[in-house]
Amino acid sequence: MKKRDFKDSLYEGIAGITKAFSNANRLEIIDLLANGEKTVEQIALQTAISISNASQHLKALKTSRLVKSRRDGQFIWYSLNGVKVMSAWQALRDLAMEHAPDVQNTLQQFRVSLGNAQSVSFQREYDNTSVFFLDVRPVDEFAAGHLPNAQSIPVDELPSRMAELPRDKTIITYCRGPFCSLADEAVQLLIANGFKAMRLEEGFLDLTLLSRS
Amino acid sequence: MKKRDFKDSLYEGIAGITKAFSNANRLEIIDLLANGEKTVEQIALQTAISISNASQHLKALKTSRLVKSRRDGQFIWYSLNGVKVMSAWQALRDLAMEHAPDVQNTLQQFRVSLGNAQSVSFQREYDNTSVFFLDVRPVDEFAAGHLPNAQSIPVDELPSRMAELPRDKTIITYCRGPFCSLADEAVQLLIANGFKAMRLEEGFLDLTLLSRS
């Protein structure tokens, strides 16, 4: 085997993995799974595709070893297969957010449509004692991992549970990441009810990777 | 515009960038450009594709803003467009090296075919005074950036320039990265001539990113 053949084969192999990343639905699935394991049905529901389609995308991801699965009763739980998958997704996402004008524009419009919540970075606030971290993702995602000093109130329970929140602190909400709107929705709700609130720039994925480095 | 449409559009946008990465030839070009700017002809030559083909791949990369170009006389020099591109490539490469069995196997065979040089990490050796760092890439890549304490002798000049190397130290060679064979070839040559030599695990790309973090 010649040098050239080795190289071709190596780059070809990487391109194979990379192809698993180059589909919008699969990227959304990866982004979702970065927040904890999910069943096929949950994934299909949250990404608005059919169950059959979700299953097939998951198969593709599994073949490339980006996700793994385990069975529990009649459910099959899918999750990301290791930190390197998260890092790669984060790198691609950040690259796109910096380099792709259409992604930047859409994101900008998205945020405006959600009320343009003020955002702040974790690095700057994590030892600030006059803020209160609020995780507004579904409870199971909170259970799968969260900021150590955060409280959980899923955004759909927020209207009925505002009494649990301090009025003398700034509420800092966070959710899955830059493409997740839960934190923005929460901020809008909170501000409408007289709280001082903003959202974290980072999502759970970023916070996880931060804490590992 | 509905929430769903925003999301679809965002993930679609990222998938677009990702597609620029999902071709073996383009990955090899990126890996090459991580070591400094190159002309179309140089790229075509080193990746063993036609000039026309290289030009078209470069166009694709440029459209996705992964590379940029500048003109100097009759040459057009291409280079990577920012550190995030390098990080993304590194993340994908490392992911593949960890998760893809065929990539692992090929790499293993590749190294055996090159004499299985002993490798060592930069972190462990960088303040060791009894080693000598040798950059065996072409001179122009050395000029574009290198380890501060490294000496440059391109591997093809090595046979005639061994007198420049110390016999009382361990020579540690490095080149472009895990898919580059120059460092291994150099180690083989050096050992055959009675030197103590090994190669660095990391390549120039990794050393660059290391020094930035």
Place this chain on the structure above:
DNA sequence: CAAGCATTTTAGAAAATACTTGAATATCTT
């Protein structure tokens, strides 16, 4: 073991896309 639920597989068809080559064209320099 039968029923029920969750998931996977299959098949198929439409659409889209990607890749490469070789020739022609463009852009600069000298």
Place this chain on the structure above:
DNA sequence: AAGATATTCAAGTATTTTCTAAAATGCTTG
């Protein structure tokens, strides 16, 4: 204008992707 470098065009082939709908599988529970 000649010469060098790079890009575009045209073309064909091949490949690939993606999704839906229906059937099949695998597991649990009564």
